[in-house]
Amino acid sequence: MCHAPRPSRGAAAQAEVGVSPTRTVNHMPTFRTVTTLGTTAFAIHVLSACVADTRAASRTAEEVPGAAGEPYPQMPSIAAIGERTGKYLDVPESAKGPAVDPAKGYRLQDLGRGLYMVTDNAYQSMLLVYDRGVVVIDAPPAYAARLPQAIAEVTDKPITHVVYSHSHVDHVGGTKALGGQPVIVAHDETARLLKRAADRNRPLPTVTFADRYTLRVGAQVLELSYHGNAHEPGNIFIHAPAQRVLMVVDVVFPGWMPWRRFALAKDIHGYFAQVDQIRTLDWDTLVGGHVARTGTRADVETQAEFNRDVKQAAATALATTKLGVGLNPRDGANPWAGFDNYIDRVAGQCVNALTPKWSSRLAGFDVYIWDQCYAMEQSLRIE
């Protein structure tokens, strides 16, 4: 087999995350037809593949515009966006939650006083049971069809209300499948976005609000409030005061990295502010809408600390990186190329700075750290 070794990368970071210190570009010849050949024929085939491959590789950097060249200096060992990863980092124990019964496809977690979390260990929603019915808070399509079965485990009362955390289809796109004609409560902005989406699986809200709304059903109370754009316009805080539970979706991911680009935050500054705001409120259990377990106050502290570290790492990288270094002079009249080269080097430095502390602390670090660094440098550079 023919290996064309890439120049060595940040050795320190490689040692710290325990991945192979030497990454190679493996231009793999096709062996499928070779297996029936003798050893000599096999060797000749591989050798010729290597020679052709080396020629292609040497042509790549210098002669084939747009093709991949050599990695940047101090390239992180964490695979960059678009690079294939052989084995992702293991998920730390601290990120895991109770198992889901595969026969059911969901699990119910009693949050006290008639409030339950439903999860498939990837998505999370809630049920609030009161004397005459059930309030469903989000209906992820991933398991919405099983919500009636989950409800039947705890009550025989009907679904009377649905609360939308926000408009995204992966959280509320199972609403139509619940059947009936429940009262649907959401923020004004969510109603606007859903009108635009015109998705029959996400019925329009029947009750909307701008700042605050208190949903009283029997003796149960949910306090809904809006704290501005962060993840998406209209994404609300859902507080169950009697149960001391706060649900905020797509902002804090207990034990995990946020989904890519700070969970696709529409406003990075607003997103950072919202994590800090969650810290100031009075609650014991956080339902984040994703991952395998509920969150604690320590999880929110960890996320805030991670956010601060990414911000610092990106700021330092921006301040210490020069435009144009290593750029092919023939690309001098291409400002897009100049910035691509610059931003890649900034992001790489940011990834290297964060890897020692965070790669074993948050699950999925290697999956999205490049995305977080790209999002952060962009936010700091232009916002």
Ligand SMILES: [Zn+2]
């Ligand atoms: Zn979302």
